[in-house]
Amino acid sequence: MRISIVFAFIITLVFACGGGSADGTKKGSLENGTQVDPLAAGKKAYKQFCVPCHGMDGKLGINGARDFAESDLNLEERIEVITNGRGMMTAFKSVLKPEQIKAAAEYTIHLGNQKED
Numbered sequence: 001m002r003i004s005i006v007f008a009f010i011i012t013l014v015f016a017c018g019g020g021s022a023d024g025t026k027k028g029s030l031e032n033g034t035q036v037d038p039l040a041a042g043k044k045a046y047k048q049f050c051v052p053c054h055g056m057d058g059k060l061g062i063n064g065a066r067d068f069a070e071s072d073l074n075l076e077e078r079i080e081v082i083t084n085g086r087g088m089m090t091a092f093k094s095v096l097k098p099e100q101i102k103a104a105a106e107y108t109i110h111l112g113n114q115k116e117d
């Protein structure tokens with residue numbers, strides 16, 4: 001009885017010292033592994049409809065399309081531009097569902113926040 005208590009105490013000590021960071025890393029990768037990509041829907045719509053003018057990284061700028069990294073439009077304003085179009089950009093309200101437009105708008109914000117490689 002007493003031996004097992006001492007043993008348990010030692011085990012606890014070993015885990016408390018050495019196990020800390022290893023445990024943390026494991027948790028992180030588990031979360032990444034099980035999480036669904038919140039940008040997946042927007043990425044899909046973007047790849048399908050937006051790449052020809054905006055490019056994969058949002059910097060292509062065909063027909064005067066703005067680099068998303070330089071855009072200061074917020075989510076609402078982007079949704080508005082994508083829904084109703086502007087200038088040379090076509091409206092997407094008859095092509096995409098409102099939630100796809102929102103997802104695509106979020107994806108353009110994500111692209112704009114990407115660091116240069």
Ligand code: HEC
Pocket residue numbers: 045046049050051052053054062063064065066070071072073078079081082086087088089090092104105108
């Ligand atoms: C036919 C080419 C074309 C396609 C396809 C296109 N865009 Fe555009 N986009 C443009 C152009 C050109 C502008 C600049 C419009 C202007 O201000 O005159 C623009 C502007 C924008 C803006 C506003 C950027 C800013 O800061 O002014 C957003 C956001 C945007 N596009 C997102 C999208 C998304 C998302 C898609 C796909 C669903 C898409 N675009 C598809 C050409 C295109």
